[in-house]
Amino acid sequence: MPKGYSPSRNNWTNAERCAVEEGIADGLPLAAIAKRIGRSTTAVEVYCKRNLRRRLRRPYSACATARLLGIGDGKTVERWARFGWLCATRHVRAGGGRRLAITHDALLTFIEDERYWHVWSPERIRERRLREYASEQRAAVGALGRWLTPGEAARRLGVGHAAVNDYIRRALLPARRWGNWRIRESDLAAFVSLCERSKRGIPAVRFTPTEDARLIAMRAGGATWTAIAAALGRSIGSVYGRWGRLAGRRRSLWQYEAPA
Numbered sequence: 001m002p003k004g005y006s007p008s009r010n011n012w013t014n015a016e017r018c019a020v021e022e023g024i025a026d027g028l029p030l031a032a033i034a035k036r037i038g039r040s041t042t043a044v045e046v047y048c049k050r051n052l053r054r055r056l057r058r059p060y061s062a063c064a065t066a067r068l069l070g071i072g073d074g075k076t077v078e079r080w081a082r083f084g085w086l087c088a089t090r091h092v093r094a095g096g097g098r099r100l101a102i103t104h105d106a107l108l109t110f111i112e113d114e115r116y117w118h119v120w121s122p123e124r125i126r127e128r129r130l131r132e133y134a135s136e137q138r139a140a141v142g143a144l145g146r147w148l149t150p151g152e153a154a155r156r157l158g159v160g161h162a163a164v165n166d167y168i169r170r171a172l173l174p175a176r177r178w179g180n181w182r183i184r185e186s187d188l189a190a191f192v193s194l195c196e197r198s199k200r201g202i203p204a205v206r207f208t209p210t211e212d213a214r215l216i217a218m219r220a221g222g223a224t225w226t227a228i229a230a231a232l233g234r235s236i237g238s239v240y241g242r243w244g245r246l247a248g249r250r251r252s253l254w255q256y257e258a259p260a
Contacts, residue, residue: 012047020044024052029105059101062088068107070124077102080119086110112137118147118182147182156188158245167191193241207242215243 016037023033034044062074062081071077078100081088087106090098110116111134122138125131148156150164153173157164165181167173174187192206207215211232218228229236 017051020047021052024048029108031105059089059103060107062100062102065102065107068126068130069120070126071120074100080110080116085113085116085119108133114138118176118184119178121146146185147176148185148188150181150183153183153188157191157193158247159193193245212242212246215239216246219243 016039019037020033023036030044030048031041034041037044060068062077065077065086066072066074077086077088080086081100081102086102087109088100088102090100111130117138122131122134125134150168151161154161154164164173164183168175168181168183173183173191175181175183214232215228218231223231225236225240229239232239
């Protein structure tokens with residue numbers, strides 16, 4: 001056996017080399033590339049260092065990461081690293097300062113973790129491949145929707161901004177805080193307003209589009225709140241509150257048709 005020859009070092013096939021190069025070009029983590037070709041992550045890392053040294057991505061700085069994700073500035077990324085959300089290291093640079101360094105694999109791990117999805121948005125990522133990868137990760141988890149501010153949630157519920165903050169403080173509406181509160185769109189869709197909740201312990205049922213159309217038709221015909229509540233099988237307070245929310249959302253009355 002020639003000197004310096006190692007079977008584990010020189011038995012890479014052309015298909016494996018092409019798979020590694022395509023994975024590096026697509027920005028995939030080394031662990032995903034290793035799983036695709038059936039090798040260990042260390043083997044793929046050593047192969048890349050020896051053969052694809054010029055093609056490996058250099059670590060991002062805090063400012064470069066901020067520009068890539070389309071967020072404010074590098075201070076936000078430094079806070080993520082300080083909180084332990086984003087894995088980063090400090091490298092000594094010229095002048096004695098220490099610069100934050102973030103590898104591409106660490107950035108992908110941060111993007112894949114849904115616990116931090118409320119602090120960044122896939123639509124603002126500048127790199128096309130990374131933006132598509134982030135969108136695919138969110139779509140794979142499920143239709144959870146985007147994150148809304150309290151103002152956007154208030155407009156959808158037809159209430160004031162202070163009411164949404166009160167729901168959050170009373171743990172009635174799930175939310176996460178990053179500077180401002182963020183509410184997931186799916187949690188807002190499943191939220192039942194206080195006026196729609198039963199005080200007798202009966203599970204609340206949200207108003208259906210058919211009930212909304214019937215409510216508007218009966219109210220336009222001059223029916224009383226008592227008659228509408230009896231026809232819908234609901235309380236007078238819930239019917240009156242639903243009418244107020246429909247009016248607060250500025251919905252056009254002609255888009256609701258009375259059921260046949």
